[in-house]
Amino acid sequence: xSYEYLVKSLQKQLSSFESKGQEESVGEIIxxxxxxxxxxxxxxxxxxxxxEFETGHGQMVYGLALNLEEYSVGAIILGEYGDLxxxxxxxxxxxxxxxxxxxxxxxxVVNALGEPVDGKGPIKTNDFYPVEKIASGVIDRQSVRxxxxxxxxxxxxxxxxxxxxxxxxxxxxxxxxxxxxxxTIINQKGKDVKCIYVAIGQKESKIARIVAKLEETGAMEYTxxxxxxxxxxxxxxxxxxxxxxxxxxxxxxxxxxxxxVYDDLSKHAxxxxxxxxxxxxxxxxxxYPGDVFYLHSRLLERAAKLSDKxxxxxxxxxxxxxxxxxxxxxxxxxxxISITDxxxxxxxxxxxxxxxxxxxxxxxxxxxxSAAQIKAMKKVAGKLKLDLAQFRxxxxxxxxxxxxxxxxxxxLERGVRVTEILKQGQFxxxxxxxxxxxxxxxxxxxxxKVPVANLAAFESSLFTKLEAEAAExxxxxxxxxxxxxxxxxxxxKMIIELVDLEPKVEEEKKK
Amino acid sequence: MKDxxxxxxxxxxxxxxxxxxxxxxxxxxxxxxxxxLKKHHLEKLIPEILTELENIYLAExxxxxxxxxxxxxxxxxxxxxxxxxxxxxxxxxxxxxxxLDQELLGGVSIRYNDKIIDLSLKNQLHNLTKxxxx
Numbered sequence: 067x068s069y070e071y072l073v074k075s076l077q078k079q080l081s082s083f084e085s086k087g088q089e090e091s092v093g094e095i096i097x098x099x100x101x102x103x104x105x106x107x108x109x110x111x112x113x114x115x116x117x118e119f120e121t122g123h124g125q126m127v128y129g130l131a132l133n134l135e136e137y138s139v140g141a142i143i144l145g146e147y148g149d150l151x152x153x154x155x156x157x158x159x160x161x162x163x164x165x166x167x168x169x170x171x172x173x174x175v176v177n178a179l180g181e182p183v184d185g186k187g188p189i190k191t192n193d194f195y196p197v198e199k200i201a202s203g204v205i206d207r208q209s210v211r212x213x214x215x216x217x218x219x220x221x222x223x224x225x226x227x228x229x230x231x232x233x234x235x236x237x238x239x240x241x242x243x244x245x246x247x248x249x250t251i252i253n254q255k256g257k258d259v260k261c262i263y264v265a266i267g268q269k270e271s272k273i274a275r276i277v278a279k280l281e282e283t284g285a286m287e288y289t290x291x292x293x294x295x296x297x298x299x300x301x302x303x304x305x306x307x308x309x310x311x312x313x314x315x316x317x318x319x320x321x322x323x324x325x326x327v328y329d330d331l332s333k334h335a336x337x338x339x340x341x342x343x344x345x346x347x348x349x350x351x352x353x354y355p356g357d358v359f360y361l362h363s364r365l366l367e368r369a370a371k372l373s374d375k376x377x378x379x380x381x382x383x384x385x386x387x388x389x390x391x392x393x394x395x396x397x398x399x400x401x402x403i404s405i406t407d408x409x410x411x412x413x414x415x416x417x418x419x420x421x422x423x424x425x426x427x428x429x430x431x432x433x434x435x436s437a438a439q440i441k442a443m444k445k446v447a448g449k450l451k452l453d454l455a456q457f458r459x460x461x462x463x464x465x466x467x468x469x470x471x472x473x474x475x476x477x478l479e480r481g482v483r484v485t486e487i488l489k490q491g492q493f494x495x496x497x498x499x500x501x502x503x504x505x506x507x508x509x510x511x512x513x514x515k516v517p518v519a520n521l522a523a524f525e526s527s528l529f530t531k532l533e534a535e536a537a538e539x540x541x542x543x544x545x546x547x548x549x550x551x552x553x554x555x556x557x558x559k560m561i562i563e564l565v566d567l568e569p570k571v572e573e574e575k576k577k
Numbered sequence: 578m579k580d581x582x583x584x585x586x587x588x589x590x591x592x593x594x595x596x597x598x599x600x601x602x603x604x605x606x607x608x609x610x611x612x613x614l615k616k617h618h619l620e621k622l623i624p625e626i627l628t629e630l631e632n633i634y635l636a637e638x639x640x641x642x643x644x645x646x647x648x649x650x651x652x653x654x655x656x657x658x659x660x661x662x663x664x665x666x667x668x669x670x671x672x673x674x675x676x677l678d679q680e681l682l683g684g685v686s687i688r689y690n691d692k693i694i695d696l697s698l699k700n701q702l703h704n705l706t707k708x709x710x711x
Contacts, residue, residue: 079708079709080705082708083704083705083708088694089666089692089693089694090692090693090694090695091691091692091693092688092691092692092693093691096581096582106581106582106585107691108691109690109691124703126707137582137585137586138582
């Protein structure tokens with residue numbers, strides 16, 4: 067860079083500068099601590115307006131006015147508040163907090179204010195979206211009708227998620243909630259869905275591991291991570307999900323599809339409780355403030371499937387809630403269950419029984435239902451839920467004695483096999499066509515003769531065979547979303563051939 | 578509650594209590610008030626309460642107290658000029674207090690109520706930094 071160039075660019079920048087003798091509103095900090103400031107003055111400040119705090123060294127820190135009281139204003143401070151002290155000056159900005167949005171944020175790790183924290187340089191974008199925005203109204207929406215493929219057999223077959231839906235993932239610690247969400251993100255590869263993973267109050271080591279995994283699988287090419295770590299302040303944790311959804315709304319407004327994961331909203335509620343108590347708002351049940359329901363409902367309402375007139379974009383939300391010892395009737399879990407369009411229940415018992423994903427098929431539901439399934443899946447998975455439900459009922463009975471009639475035995479055998487087939491390893495999402503094939507095999511009873519222990523091996527040999535010899539069937543399913551009668555016969559033939567090669571249950575018993 | 582709020586509330590209460598009171602009653606109010614301060618160990622707040630009381634009095638009388646800071650002493654014509662300017666802005670009588678502040682580097686900064694018109698060199702440099710950073 068030459069000297070002349072420097073002078074010229076400086077001149078250019080300075081030419082647009084004009085000093086304005088404007089009247090400004092100012093206030094003074096009268097109390098500060100724990101990320102909260104009480105301010106005198108600022109009589110005309112508006113609720114959720116951004117404030118500018120000036121430290122003793124002349125540095126600027128931003129804040130957000132939350133409480134407007136008779137003699138003072140309560141504000142949260144976004145960033146380092148160590149340098150601020152009583153008597154420091156506060157100005158109005160007459161702006162609402164907004165975050166940078168656009169293609170530039172994809173593949174980045176940012177904080178709740180949209181500032182990069184991954185050390186990959188500044189984010190260059192001219193578009194900003196306000197973090198708080200009223201959700202789309204009735205006229206702007208249409209019903210959810212496209213599937214969002216998670217790549218997880220048990221979810222795609224019996225509790226399908228649609229684009230624009232809000233599906234809660236709930237369970238105790240260490241039951242694989244995050245794993246489910248990350249698998250879903252990984253499965254969006256090549257499906258033209260932008261993903262935003264919002265980490266609220268998570269350990270930064272865990273986030274580093276997740277980002278590394280996403281990079282390894284190539285998922286970071288369409289993913290943004292919004293990070294409000296456990297070491298950050300509560301105000302940033304409170305803002306993070308709103309920042310994440312604002313980034314998603316940009317793509318939704320452009321007619322694209324977005325998946326936003328909030329991991330997790332229990333910690334978000336705790337951060338908001340901390341802020342509220344420090345702002346001296348009255349505590350209610352479990353010491354949460356009165357508007358903790360609105361806190362989550364206004365966030366999750368922003369998930370939408372827009373009408374075709376508005377481009378038909380969608381924003382799918384996967385909030386995560388951590389329960390304590392399986393207690394789903396606590397305050398926050400019940401709130402979020404009632405807001406979302408269904409929930410995925412993960413249980414510790416199932417997890418340690420080796421059923422992973424540890425999904426409780428009885429308590430998990432998707433209120434959108436089969437509208438969000440491809441036709442082929444609808445066809446093969448229809449019986450699956452019923453099979454599982456009957457199996458669970460009988461399983462309890464079967465414990466008492468072995469004198470069971472042939473029909474009951476049959477149902478038990480089927481149930482065990484369905485459960486076994488629905489198991490799936492982490493980071494191994496499956497394409498829809500493969501899911502259709504294996505579920506077709508189990509729900510039509512072709513696998514009833516195969517020993518349960520051999521099912522996993524059978525599954526992988528079926529997939530290898532299909533990919534090698536019947537790639538056109540798989541391609542047809544992926545393309546048309548249907549399982550034609552022709553393809554069905556071929557698929558059936560291949561499955562039967564393969565089953566014939568396997569050792570049978572009776573033969574094993576004879577040995 | 579921090580002291581600043583206490584001061585505001587105390588100043589307003591003594592102002593309201595002594596409103597429309599005659600000579601004798603005023604003395605009783607003053608005596609009661611000082612008794613109250615003593616009882617609650619608030620004596621150290623008295624200077625602040627008095628300043629606040631002055632502010633309230635000025636506000637109630639429709640007078641705006643303005644503070645004009647500058648690096649050098651301002652001439653009477655300049656002050657007069659500022660006074661008319663503030664009068665036209667607020668529509669109220671203006672009482673100006675002039676202060677010297679070397680930190681401003683140059684220019685003036687006018688503060689009244691919770692408004693500020695900052696024409697100091699320091700503020701302009703600050704704005705310039707902000708623009709160059711963007």
